[in-house]
Amino acid sequence: MAPEVIAEMTTKMETTFGNASAVNYYGRQARFVLDTSRHLIAQSINAQNDNEIVFTSGGTESDNTAIIQTALARKSEGRHIITSVVEHEAVLKPMAYLEEIGFEVTYLPVDENGLISITDLKKALRPDTILVSIMMGNNEVGARMPIHEIGQVVAASNAWFHTDCVQTYGLLEIDVQADKIDLLSTSAHKLNGPKFMGFLYRRDGLNFKPLLKGGDQELKWRAGTENIPAIAGFAKAVELANQNKAKHRQDYLAFKQQFIDELTALGIEFEVNGKHNEDELPHVLSIWFKGCPADVLLTNLDLAGVSAAAGSACTAGSLEPSHVLTAMYGKDSPRVSQSLRFSFGITNTKDEISQTVAALAKIIGRLKRK
Template structure:
């Protein structure tokens, strides 16, 4: 039996078409897009083609897409530069207690500079309400940052309703869409989103590249200073092969492809839940089953410590996780599950995340379930 990869929430394998597009770009188009000669113009053409394609996927304009190194840079730019630029109008920021570290850490930095951050609590399903945002809005609120979907539970948060709420308010609305982009449709104009962060490696693109959508009406100084790239919005020579690869990954995600993947993930996820129940495994689902990404399952396996189970699954050739890959290798518990259940709740130490990908087969899921059920039963004894 080969290894089984079920940790697509951490990163995804690159699609073969993405690899082919990147190789072709590296072989045939090495010019710097900022150069004025023919080689540079060819590079700029590739850059603009990718920018236009990606903008179209969000109902944005090409000039509103800023290429960067991924979600962390996008979040840092959106939060830090917006706060510093808007501080004359106030220093209050609203976010949630379940954001990715790429959002939480920049906000902690801003707190050290004198900004005030309200962290909205979540209920036991890991959800917030629009009313919570409304209740905490103030005249001096300058920024609201709410993730589109949680990376650990898969919960989809009410960003459309929050965007609508903020239309008449001065606060700029940012959403970390790293886990959500490609899983469901996002329309930045209809949803009134001002800033949106995306990372290519979450949807079969290359690592180290992503983009920040910035509504053209938003004033946002560059986080990185230097050259004139990205219309002076992000200094540094663009990683053209990676950007082309990211655009190819976006091109693959047609409406039909997204629909088919969603249906497939729902089938496989249902199979996992049904077979665990039939095997008598004592478990429950963490998160909101009515509002969640179809490819993410966060399971509380009662009485089974996550670290021991993850080690045994890894030895058996199965890759799952206990939460965000950005906190992997540490002994820190999931801040998302702590926010949902409390610091001392058993769910914090006895939950694993299974995240599916387009290449996973039913046979793989059958093999995974056989291994998982056997290991849980063994550990129970």
């Protein structure tokens, strides 16, 4: 977490301990923090009003709520849903659940850049399509979906448009009005805020029942006493991100280019997975190290003090191959088992990039000699 976020949360834990639903002095204190945080976050995505923001425990809850509750609320209008094959598990597993209870899900393929085709989307849309869920940016390879075009296409149909923005919120500009987004999921920890905190944007007029049953907190959209210190920390993280978006994008793109240039200079055999340009997410870099098993590279990098992943950090403990790389290149491609994912954050430095590349060069040199 950013030091400013930690300071904000610490202060709120010490001074703002009331229940935001209470009408006493301490409750009003908490309500003020809740309302001001909600307002700041609503403005950050150009929401029409503050009440379209529902605080949740993070991206997974937001995705589950948007997908499952939309399906259940609209099942009389249709039972067809569209998503992509490269979504996060927090989207794919709710989709699998809906299939088990009688919904039909179309999984759009992607090209070698990790992008869906707008033509495929148009062909997949049907009168009984009630929801389209496509991520804004991919967490494994950094592919940036054509969200604006997708939004325009879906808006002309009967479906609602949901996008998982966990990887992009706080780094890219997001405008739910311009992009015709109906539902949007985020997680605070991706922009140096607290873990287990996020929000769901729900456009006014979209009616479905809450996922969690209980009290009337969060405007009756999400039961459970609000975590005021975490919400305040999230708002502080958003405030900092708003001030530094352009600089962070510039820094991360420079890290990416430095990484690639230094690998090239050392004669390491590699290819970037997906595109490598300014249209893609600046902070995610997926690389195929030809002939080098990803698990061996990861173990040796860890011993050298470098943290990386072979796919999503959420499934890195699994021996299953990356579903994203499999979708992009096929299950028999060596890229699936020989690729690493590097990601950059606000504390990284140019020296750390050089140290990482130097460590890779030593490890790969040993592997090649064997």
